[in-house]
Amino acid sequence: MTVDDNFARVGSKSYAINKINSVDVRSKKIRGKWGWIFWWLLAIFCGLPALGALIGGQPGTALGMLLIAALFGYFGWKSYQQRHATYSYELFLMTSSNEVQAFVTNDKDDVLALRRAIEDAMAAA
CATH class of the missing domain: 2.30.29 (PH-domain like)
Known part of the structure; x- marks a missing residue:
């Protein structure tokens, strides 16, 4: 120029x-980027089967799935906070x-x- x-x-x-x-x-x-949606979708896909396992009488499986869902949710939240304009x-x-x-x-x-x-x-x- x-x-x-x-x-x-x-x-x-x-x-x-x-x-x-x-x-x-x-x-x-x-x-910023939309990567946080990926993490939250993973949290949902782990959280829903965890609720099914809890209703089905498998508390150990439900707890493990809920912990994984919480971890994915945490990553999603941190990713959402770090997006910048x-x-x-x-x-x-x-x-x-x-x-x-x-x-x-x-x-x-x-x-x-x-x-x-x-x-x-x-x-x-």
Whole structure:
């Protein structure tokens, strides 16, 4: 990504500075992975047979299955707590005819630096 007095080059595209009316940076919050669901499903699949064994008069088997279900539930809870949000930053260039998503990154500083460079080039034109 380079910006000079005439063009902003982002990837394989070039945008004429004098055709850009405004620059907009938008952010999207992206939640973490869904691995915690796997652990909780395992806990359910171990917990239900444990209840069946308890009803069927097998307390030893039920206790073992409930302990395994509790362990899977614990792993699911820890996985759920550790999921973290990341952000995706998108740079949009507005022209008189439409808006174009020119750049996407997870680094806020990169997108803000590119925005600043385009705005400086627009002010110089």
